Amino acid sequence: MRFNWQVLALGVTFCVLWSSAFTVGKFAVQAAPPLWFLVIRYSLGFLLMWLVLVAMRRRLPDNRADMWTGIWLGIFNNALYLGACYIAFRTVSSGMVAMIASLMPLVTVGLAWPVLGEKPTVRKLAGLALGLGGAWFILxxxxxxxxxxxxxxxxxxxAVGMICLACGTVLYKRRGADADPLAMNAVQSGAAGVVLLPVALILEDPxxxxxxxxxxTQAYTVIVMTFATLLIWFALIRKAGAGxxxxxxxxxxxIALLIxxxxxxEPVTRSDLLGLIPVAAGILMVNWPARREGTS
Structure with a gap:
């Protein structure tokens, strides 16, 4: 693992873009009902990614297993996770929604043990307890x-949406990590749009x-969040490694609270700042590259 200025710049840029999505979502639900906004977003996202795939002479997965993995990822990561977040934006501050979503790596540790057989280390268990304790303090x-x-x-x-995202993360680790990320992203967007459309028709007026x-807000979520963050994320992985x-x-x-x-x-209180310390430390402990310790 090498931390240099390029890694730092890519990492901070990715975090700023990821964190900004929650504030953008708060603006978005002022212009459209949450689920209708996402139906349009995912429809545009699928179209744009499909055009990019065609231009690059690549295609959607022709393997049935990859296609179904992409569909289920779209349901968990896009439809359920972001659907829940956007509904929550109506009554919850964007900073609180972002803080809850940030707990996903901690919940993933708990799910990966029974599903993937990844037994957590003492450090990861301590990080899990520390992060959840800090979140409970803030809440x-x-x-x-x-x-x-x-x-x-x-x-x-x-919180339910965050758990769905953790489930999608575990599914990706188990079944989708070797697939074309752009093609899988396109399938996810298409599946999410299809799943959310009937729900939006039933629950919301357009x-x-x-x-x-x-x-x-549509342009930002479709272009910046769909493409820019993905490209920066993979560049960061190439430079620094996944861990x-x-x-x-x-x-x-x-960063989400600051934005x-x-x-x-949105107000930031002293208890928010105090609670952020164990939350951030817990997330760092859970995600810190294992090779520094020579363990998994």
């Missing part, structure tokens, strides 16, 4: 504050305000 203080702005039901919905907010790249996730909760504070004026 407790936010819900008990006199000026509480986060709805408990919305927090629960965001009351969309086709103004500037809708346009820029070192994953370790950068410890920056996400703090939400700047762009939306």
């Amino acid at each position: 407790g203080h936010r819900l008990n504050a006199e000026s509480a702005v986060d709805d408990p039901l919305g927090i629960a919905i965001a 009351d969309i305000t086709f103004g500037w907010t809708f346009i820029w 070192a790249a994953s370790a950068f996730h410890f920056l996400n909760p703090g 939400a504070f700047i762009a939306l004026g």
Whole structure:
């Protein structure tokens, strides 16, 4: 693992883009119902990725197993995870949703043991306990504050979405890691759009305000979040390795709170800052490359 200025720049850039998506999502649900916004986003994303595949003379997976893996990843990672997050944006601050989503690596450790047979090390178990303890500290203080702005039901919905993302991560490790990432991403977007469409028809009115907010949030989520973050992520993996790249996730909760504070004026309290310390430390301990310790 080599940390140089290029690795640092790529890692921080990826974290800023990943974290900014939550603030963008908060703006997005002001212009469109959550599920309708995502249906349009995933439809545009699938079309754009399919055109890129054609231009690069590549194609969607022709292996049935890869195709079904991509579909299930689309259901877990895109439809359920982001669907839950966008619904939560209606009643929960973007910083809180981001903090909950940042716990995904911790939950993945717990799921990978029974599903993948990856027995966690003492360090990872300590990181899991530390991170969840910090999250519980932040959550407790936010819900008990006199000026509480986060709805408990919305927090629960965001937590369910985060668990779905952890399930998708485990599935990817088990079945999709060797497939073409661009093709799998296209399948995921297409599957998510198909799954969310009937749900949106049943639960929401397509009351969309086709103004500037809708346009820029769609452009940002489709182009920046679908392509830019993917390219930066793989560049980071090439430069630093998968383990070192994953370790950068410890920056996400703090950066997300900072962006939400700047762009939306969401308050950041002393208890938030205190709770972020064990959350970030726990995520770092879980994701830190094993070869430094000579263990897995």
